Amino acid sequence: MQPIIKIEEVGKTYASGFTALKAIDLEIHRGEIFALLGPNGAGKTTLISIICGIVNATSGRITADGVDIVDNYRKARSLIGLVPQELTTDAFESVLNTVSFSRGLFGKPADPAYIEKILRQLSLWDKRNSKMLALSGGMKRRVMIAKALSHEPSILFLDEPTAGVDVELRRDMWEMVRGLRENGVTIILTTHYIEEAEEMADRIGVINRGELVLVEDKHRLMQQLGQKQLHLHLQTPLNEVPAALAPYNLTLSEDGEQLTYHFDTHQETSGIAKLLRALSDLGIDLKDLQSKQSSLEEIFVSLVQGRSEQG
Numbered sequence: 001m002q003p004i005i006k007i008e009e010v011g012k013t014y015a016s017g018f019t020a021l022k023a024i025d026l027e028i029h030r031g032e033i034f035a036l037l038g039p040n041g042a043g044k045t046t047l048i049s050i051i052c053g054i055v056n057a058t059s060g061r062i063t064a065d066g067v068d069i070v071d072n073y074r075k076a077r078s079l080i081g082l083v084p085q086e087l088t089t090d091a092f093e094s095v096l097n098t099v100s101f102s103r104g105l106f107g108k109p110a111d112p113a114y115i116e117k118i119l120r121q122l123s124l125w126d127k128r129n130s131k132m133l134a135l136s137g138g139m140k141r142r143v144m145i146a147k148a149l150s151h152e153p154s155i156l157f158l159d160e161p162t163a164g165v166d167v168e169l170r171r172d173m174w175e176m177v178r179g180l181r182e183n184g185v186t187i188i189l190t191t192h193y194i195e196e197a198e199e200m201a202d203r204i205g206v207i208n209r210g211e212l213v214l215v216e217d218k219h220r221l222m223q224q225l226g227q228k229q230l231h232l233h234l235q236t237p238l239n240e241v242p243a244a245l246a247p248y249n250l251t252l253s254e255d256g257e258q259l260t261y262h263f264d265t266h267q268e269t270s271g272i273a274k275l276l277r278a279l280s281d282l283g284i285d286l287k288d289l290q291s292k293q294s295s296l297e298e299i300f301v302s303l304v305q306g307r308s309e310q311g
């Protein structure tokens with residue numbers, strides 16, 4: 001199937017001479033939730049702004065549903081909804097007017113029933129007559145989402161959608177985003193909350209210093225890069241790792257009370273059974289044991305750190 005967004009060799013050098021993006025190649029699949037992760041200044045907003053036609057690319061080419069975003073800007077833009085990172089709204093306008101006006105900007109005929117539906121979904125219906133300046137930060141962000149959805153786009157960009165949003169509302173937003181996906185909307189989001197990517201995304205892209213360092217199916221990523229650890233809490237502290245256990249990848253805690261065994265999740269056998277037998281043969285008794293799989297956060301930090309040390 002044709003990708004819904006195709007990004008080819010897209011680069012951006014700002015007027016200051018700073019290169020924010022270096023030849024990005026990326027395809028977004030139809031109907032997926034794609035999470036773009038990266039540290040501050042990595043180039044996430046720049047990339048989104050280019051796709052949405054707010055910033056011009058210095059090089060490369062992008063199509064949205066087969067439509068070239070430069071040659072056929074209006075058509076491409078009408079397919080896209082954008083919730084920008086920076087909130088900008090007309091302070092004195094009411095919620096309902098703001099959202100209805102956005103729809104009009106895209107040349108769509110008025111559809112009060114549709115606007116009501118999205119305002120209700122975003123728990124904004126009760127606030128429809130409030131002026132923007134009278135809303136809390138989280139409510140303003142929800143209005144931005146309503147605006148982005150007002151013209152019924154098939155691709156939605158959410159640039160840090162849940163920054164400054166409380167936990168409960170964040171969960172509601174995740175629900176809503178999933179609901180949109182079920183209705184066939186493709187979603188690309190950036191986030192600093194790794195938990196958000198872990199919870200929501202089908203695929204994950206990691207961008208660092210203007211380069212896409214990784215694009216992977218979320219589950220595969222966690223499987224491939226995931227290290228597992230087995231923590232063994234000892235009955236009696238040890239001074240050192242016994243020589244007989246040298247073949248195992250073990251570390252001893254400073255207080256000598258805990259051995260940690262590291263293994264890859266994609267290894268055929270974990271070797272745990274053998275290790276436990278070896279411990280028992282040495283007369284080392286355990287108080288407790290726990291295994292732990294590295295989270296997406298740990299994977300992400302190690303990727304980004306590894307790269308910046310090289311660069």
Ligand SMILES: Nc1ncnc2c1ncn2[C@@H]1O[C@H](COP(=O)(O)OP(=O)(O)OP(=O)(O)O)[C@@H](O)[C@H]1O
Binds near residue numbers: 015019040042
């Ligand atoms: N208009 C501009 N002129 C010059 N440099 C810019 C401009 N906009 C962004 N940059 C630079 O480009 C780089 C990428 O910025 P961008 O906003 O895309 O990062 P980001 O990944 O979205 O970061 P954050 O997580 O903080 O939102 C940064 O170094 C930034 O300073």
Ligand SMILES: [Mg+2]
Binds near residue numbers: 085
């Ligand atoms: Mg940004």
